[in-house]
Amino acid sequence: MLFHLALTRLIRHGHLTVTFPDGTVREYRGGPGPRAAMRITTRRALRGMTFNPALALGEGYMAGEIRPEGCSIFALLELLVLNMMEGGTHPAERVMELLRLFRRRFDQLNPAGRSRRNVAHHYDLNGRLYSLFLDRDRQYSCAYFATGSETLEEAQVAKKRHIAAKLKLDRPDLEVLDIGCGWGGMALTLARDWGARVTGITLSQEQLAVARQRAEEAGLTDRVRFEMMDYRRWATPVDRVVSVGMFEHVGIDHFRRFFSTIRGAMKEDGVALIHAIGRSDGPGSTNPWLAKYIFPGGYSPALSEVLPAIEKAKLWVTDLEVLRLHYAMTIAHWRARFAGNRDAIASLTDERFCRMFEFYLAGAELSFRCMGHMNWQVQLARRVDALPLARDYMLEAERASAPA
Incomplete structure (x- = not known):
């Protein structure tokens, strides 16, 4: 046999x-x-x-x-x-x-129409589903655990604070583009806590509706707007660009276009921060089950595949951080919450869907815990002098914005 x-x-x-x-x-x-x-x-x-x-x-x-x-x-x-x-x-x-x-390369060919279908496959599900296992802000990306003892809510707040500090939001009313804005949590945080004016773009109808509703409820519609838009259509330079958990959906055929779009979206003294999943063991392929059932067209690249595209876009890598076990810890929280709310999730979907998501979350956690997956955050600038000489300003901003 x-x-x-x-x-x-x-x-x-x-x-x-x-x-x-x-x-x-x-x-x-x-x-x-x-x-x-x-x-x-x-x-x-x-x-x-x-x-x-x-x-x-x-x-x-x-x-x-x-x-x-x-x-x-x-x-x-x-x-x-x-x-x-x-x-x-x-x-x-x-x-x-x-x-x-x-x-x-064929599997990751993601023109605008295919990108919309791929996003809808995973993100345009029953809106209540994600609220049953994510944190209150619906951050569907790697949290930041400074000590490992944080709750999921604390770690997701820390992630947003960590990213905001790298964006150097050092004056009010900076214009920020949020590519792949999800349910709006990052954009709303940057507007409310950092005084930014944010445009969030997404390809998910479900996420767009929720994000707009949240902006209304928060009284932030004068500072935040959300649009249904492919990143390739953006043409207005802004002060800051942020993208969290979206680059995994770009596809290797489109890396150069993505970073050339980032460059074009930044003012001359602009700053960008891209947060994405990567792999530490070099280029590979997406697990076929994950590509079929969870993230069609998705791929988590090695940095050796990302940095050449950044160089070709003539952007400066001004800071690069690798988060190793942070996503494994994040997904462990999601798995526990999913299990605790399994009956409610089954009532929204069915048993087959629950088993699909259990398999997805278990495999995802193990890919970060044992199989070399990680998260990377790369800070980018057009100009060599766009940021301070030392990175102390990040730590100072992060500490200043932390709760007392």
């Missing part, structure tokens, strides 16, 4: 028990490590796990044809990821990864 042979090669640490569709139970043991078990209930799921496991495991879990036994889906994935990262291999996955690398 090919899948049996693949698991024999893969499991080098821990103990995996697998129950096959015919009732056969097999044990796969390596050195010391975690324990997990799963049941494969159909031959269809077994074929998928044999020839395209990166896609089939998630699909099988969603369909109830692959079930963890005596453990959570997180524990099962953790065992498999541990062995993958320690050099275990599934022969079919090697072949599939080469195919994904070969076609990734």
Whole structure:
């Protein structure tokens, strides 16, 4: 049996028990490590796990044809990821990864129309869904944990403060463009707490409606406006540009266009801050299950793929920070909240959707905890003298804006 042979090669640490569709139970043991078990209930799921496991495991879990036994889906994935990262291999996955690398430019081709459809796939869901596992401000991106003991709300407030300090909002009424503004939390914070005038742009109808409503409720419509707009259409220079958790949807075919747009959107003394997911182990491809069910057209790039595009846009990298475990900690909070509100989420969606999101959140946390994913924040300027010589001003601004 090919899948049996693949698991024999893969499991080098821990103990995996697998129950096959015919009732056969097999044990796969390596050195010391975690324990997990799963049941494969159909031959269809077994074929998928044999020839395209990166896609089939998630699909099988969603369909109830692959079930963890005596453990959570997180524990099962953790065992498999541990062995993958320690050099275990599934022969079919090697072949599939080469195919994904070969076609990734096509998969990440995101012209404006396709970008709108991709955004709608994930963000134009039931509006209440995200409120059931995100923080109160609906920050759907990596939080900032200075000590690791912060609540999710505290860490998301700290993230916004951290980014605002890097934008150097040192005088009132600076004009800010927020690319990929989500539900408006960053834009509203910059206007309310930092005195900026912000335009947020998005491709999500759901997010646009919520952001506009929030601006009305906050009494900030004179300082914040939200528009449905592709970033490539922006043509008005502003003082500051910020983009949080949007660059992952750009696609490698469009990196040069993105940063040339950033340059064109900045006044001569302007500053930009881009916050995105990256990978520490060099260029790769998006997991096929994630690309199919969660983020079509998405890709988290290595910095070696990003910096050349910045250089070609003739922008200065004035600061670069890598946040390592911050997103793993963020997603751990989301997973706990999702589990705590699972019944409410199931009433809005269905059981299959809940299993899809559980698989997504578990896999995402492990990608940051074990598989080399991270977040990067790059500060950009057009002019070499647009910012102070030392970065002390960031820390000073961050401390000055922190709660007493």
